[in-house]
Amino acid sequence: MxxxxxxxxxxxxxxxxxxxxxxxxxxxxxxxxxxxxxxxxxxxxxxxxxxxxxxxxxxxxxxxxxxxxxxxxxxxxxxxxxxxxxxxxxxxxxxxxxxxxxxxxxxxxxxxxxxxxRRPAEFHPIDPSHGDLRLHIESGALFNGDKSITLAPAEMHIMQLLLHKHDDVVRRSALEAAAWGLSEAVTPNALDVALHRLRRKLLAIGSRQRIANVRGMGYALRQADDAQ
Known part of the structure; x- marks a missing residue:
């Protein structure tokens, strides 16, 4: 959507x-x-x-x-x-x-x-990517090479923002806004549950990218060797 x-x-x-x-x-x-x-x-x-x-x-x-x-x-x-x-x-x-x-x-x-x-892709990138990951927005699938896994809508919006920011840190509030909008009430642990599922899905497709918790700041994509 x-x-x-x-x-x-x-x-x-x-x-x-x-x-x-x-x-x-x-x-x-x-x-x-x-x-x-x-x-x-x-x-x-x-x-x-x-x-x-x-x-x-x-x-x-x-x-x-x-x-x-x-x-x-x-x-x-x-x-x-x-x-x-x-x-x-x-x-x-x-x-x-x-x-x-x-x-x-x-x-x-x-x-x-x-x-x-419907504007051309240079105005709003349709399929963001970073490292070995590519997100196909239309299907909601996350790809690592020829391996893929389907994301739930909230997971897709979280991953879209993380990929859009590359390895920059994204605040928790921004990820919640991405997943559920600014006006929708969410439970306190909803983001933690979504991130847990995303981390398992990254492992399932063999990606070297990890969703790292940058203490006191937020979350960011990191290579496996650099993830905290």
Whole structure:
């Protein structure tokens, strides 16, 4: 399932949008401010952004410019109550990939998001890899050469983030957000259970990569000889 970030401060509209996107097989995390959106984007390799311009802490284009200045090419659909030509041009120049004025039909919004998710691979890598591992997102299979094993959805999202970060340390909270979203409540040991299963699956396919616990910091992929 694809996962996007919706930055929208109108609760009812955000709820309706989430309902429409989930029905189309698209998972959604929702935040209502620029600062919390930036934190979420740094934690998760989202496949698209849906960004409202009128947010409590400023114009959403401020966030979009920050994303583009950081070298992130995640596709972005900008929503706005403004429909003047110069507003659309301003949004596109800030780095938007598409622009949808309010009010809009939900089926059109969903169609535009799905179009962004079909963007070429250089905008959002489909099958991340690192070391001897490659994750096939469509099938949920983790490969080491010609050996493979199927991952549960939460396991796949965790592995996707670890592979995306290569051997950088990922915080526990970021892995939980990747696996279950920002708004879904999870039990305290849910991540530990998922990591235990992933470690067993790495061994099952003979990978030299290990999920190491970097004490006091988080988790990272490490070669077997370097894993703690």
């Amino acid at each position: 694809s996962r996007i970030l919706l930055i929208e401060d109108h609760d009812r509209l955000a709820h309706l949008m989430c309902k429409g996107l989930l029905a189309a097989g698209i998972a959604v995390d929702v935040v209502d401010r620029i600062d919390s959106a930036w934190v979420a984007i740094q934690q998760m390799p989202y496949q698209a952004l849906v960004l409202d311009r009128g947010l409590p802490d400023g114009d959403g284009l401020v966030l979009l410019k920050k994303v583009r200045n950081a070298g992130l090419n995640v596709p972005c659909l900008v929503l706005t109550a403004r429909d003047a030509l110069h507003d659309r041009v301003e949004g596109l120049e800030a780095g938007a990939d598409d622009y949808l004025p309010k009010p809009f039909a939900m089926n059109e919004m969903v169609a535009r998001v799905r179009a962004l998710l």
